Amino acid sequence: MGDLGAELVRRARAVGMMLVWRAQSRSTRRVLVTGGRTEDSRGSVLSGQGLQIVTPDGRTVLASRDGFDPDPTLALLDRTIAAATRGGPLGLHRQRVPEMPALSAREIPEGLEAFDRIDPTAAARRLAEIESEIAASVPGVTLRLSFQAEVDAWRILRSDGTDVLYAAPRCTLRVTATSGGDRERHSVAAAVAGPDPALPWSDGPAALLVRRGTAAAELARALPDAPPHPAGTFPLVIDYALAKGLAHEAFGHAAEADGFRSSILARDGRFLAGQTVGAGHVSIVDEPVRGDYAWQPFSANGLRRERATIVDHGRLADALSDPWSAEPGGVRLTGAERAESYRHAPIPRMSNIRIEVDGALPAPGAFDEYGPGELRDLLDRAGILRRHPRIAFLSGYSGGQVNTATGDFVFHCKAIHALGREGTRLHRPAIFSGSMLGALGAIREALGPLLLDAIGTCGKLGQSVPSSGGSHYFLVLDPDPSFRLGGS
């Protein structure tokens, strides 16, 4: 495979073209269990190569092909070069070939051979055991459990000599609980992630999945009887998973430099670095975290991915940039470009994003020990219930979306709990929507240490890549007319 890459580089150089060659092999195992029986179990390998050609006058053309057969690949290179050279009638945009530091590096985590030893039958049995454990605690709920183990390996060569190799292992355990019987049905999901394919058998993660799955099942069973929460503007507490959603949807996407010509965080295509966008004790940071679900140490162009402090104590600082967007956007190159697969064009996007708050208040114990009652007591002890006698607690992230041009964001939670001196009350989930700048400016306090294991899938421009992040256990937002809960 390396010989093929070297030959492609040689041929591209010979005709004065810049080439980025991306070879990928992603191996996936997936097991799905429902009602104690295996409903699906399969393995797959996605492998192939992407050829990105940049002409001396700045036209870019991407080509891809599965497999690594030399002859058709070399023919594809010729076709790609020809298409780039004669791109005039289409009005293909020209952009100067950016300066990129050459790099030769590799990041291969230890223990990847364990992925070859995964026994799908044993995994299915283990999922059935976990399902039984949850079902014993919460009968009458339909459970669906899945285990997915994946190694995503990339090699990236550039015609300037860059040669980068890395492999990202990621494993997930997921459970979806659906309330049953003849009553109204609700579904609630939970997940645990880690890099080790022994995840289902590891005491800590398995116990955490049982705990989260049990909570999801209890919530699914309780939601049919829960009333809607009144719509409007309230003091809010959001958990770390929702805080990840806020950081990701509301700020991360608007800080991606490929969108600066229509982002609320830029003017005339330039990032508004230095502008105040939030309270002075709040920062937003994105960086790859080793062992994390969204870990990616190098960019899709073979650059080392750097930490980006998007908001530094309330002011815009770094953007998420790639070689083509950094200079036009007036920002530092952070190597933030990712691609779903070798077939896709790399675009700047997040990895693990978090909201950090200076002077976070203590929250002893583990996050999953906090139900609404324990959180209410924590807020009471911290004096927050004196300031806000009634607080809406939004728990569990179930997806969101943003319009980066207008700054409108929306995300959905799994449940709302009204917290007050009189106790707690469960309500059905409702949408949390509004202006990103208003929401960030409303963050008043944080409780607990940072927890960064909230996972998801980001679907920017139709490309799905793993995302992750978090914040302190809980964030407190003062009410503000710029964002609201539910309808009017």
Place this chain on the structure above:
Amino acid sequence: MPFERLLTAIAGFGTGGARVRDWSVYGAETRRLALGTRDRETGGPHAPLNLAESFGAQFLLVWDDGRVSAGEIDRSEIGSGVEAALARARSAAYDDPDAAAVLGPAPIPEVPLHDPGVARIASGEAGPIAARLERIRERVAEHGFWTWSGSMVAAESRARLVTSAGLDAGVVTTFWAWNATFDGELADGFRGRAEDPFHDFDARLLRLGNLVSRLRRPAAHAPSGLRPVILHPHVVESFVLPILLGNLDGASVAHGESHFRASQFGSPDPVLREDLTLRVDPLEPLKAGSYRFTPEGVPAAACVYVRRGRLVTPVLNLKYARRLGWVPTAIPREYDTLHLEGPDPLPVEDALLEADGGALVLHVLGAHAQDATSGDFSLSAPQALAIEKARLGGRIRATLSGNLFAALRSDALRVVRFEGFPTPGLLFECRL
């Protein structure tokens, strides 16, 4: 040829004392050309001209001990490690008699699915794309929009399905799609097997431009409370139909994860309003959602999922048809062959009269984050227009909440016909 190599490998394969008894293999080889535009820049590094060649296959193996394996395999694995892939499949084999179905020969309908013009674009003839890009740029300039983004895609695929029971069917298809977003506000586009006529393309751009222009003006009054709301066909396709189809999915019904119970299918009791029908017709010529056979070998045929508010059948593949004791159905692949129908669709002008004091919702955020099982919805609609004196007014930023199934049962529900859209709009009352 990778497909032939895979067939040969599967037919005689055995490992650890187990041999393949029955099998089914579906493979497709595709050539594709795509071109994107980001913020007026066509073919830039973040949306480049993209030429793709791919081959992929999916297989079902039934072993002689009755266990089954399903999986996907690509060209490189077929070339260098097909035995290892099949051994891996065996290691993942599981007991599931419902999944062990391999179809034999059956009459496969002829459906026009290929357009030579699209095939030429997929092979690199870019002239038609250039003409359309030019017209988009003209429309953007006429309306004074400051930016636009979009993409155009052409593909040609050759697919073949072969089973151990004697089924051997092939099909050559094309696919054409484009979309454009003006000022980052609203998008429209087309998906089909052939290019949409240029005048239809231009009319669509014009309608989109007019709506985006209207969004520049704020409404005099923002409606609130329980109000009539018209969901634009794009909102029906991004929010209503995915929730309906998700709950009609055979696996969800069989596992008790659907809003609908298995016992409700075939029942005379309506679950939606008695004049609503949902059906699919994969035999329509040159539609994106049309096909000749499913990858499992089920011949294409029209199918009604909901007739006059009553559940007829879930969407069933072979496994869940067997599990539920029904017959496999057509699979909805695109919205252009999925038909949501009610009596006497209202023209937009009449719908505006009925929805006076409400809103036309053009786009929603968060559709994918709803609890599809309960039907409860809570959506943000930053692109909506007030309806004032039975005419479209200025922009409002709304939040919608309610329950979709209650809306689809309500007496106030109306189906609205929008020019140029096969999917209708829906008019009902909900909280704004």
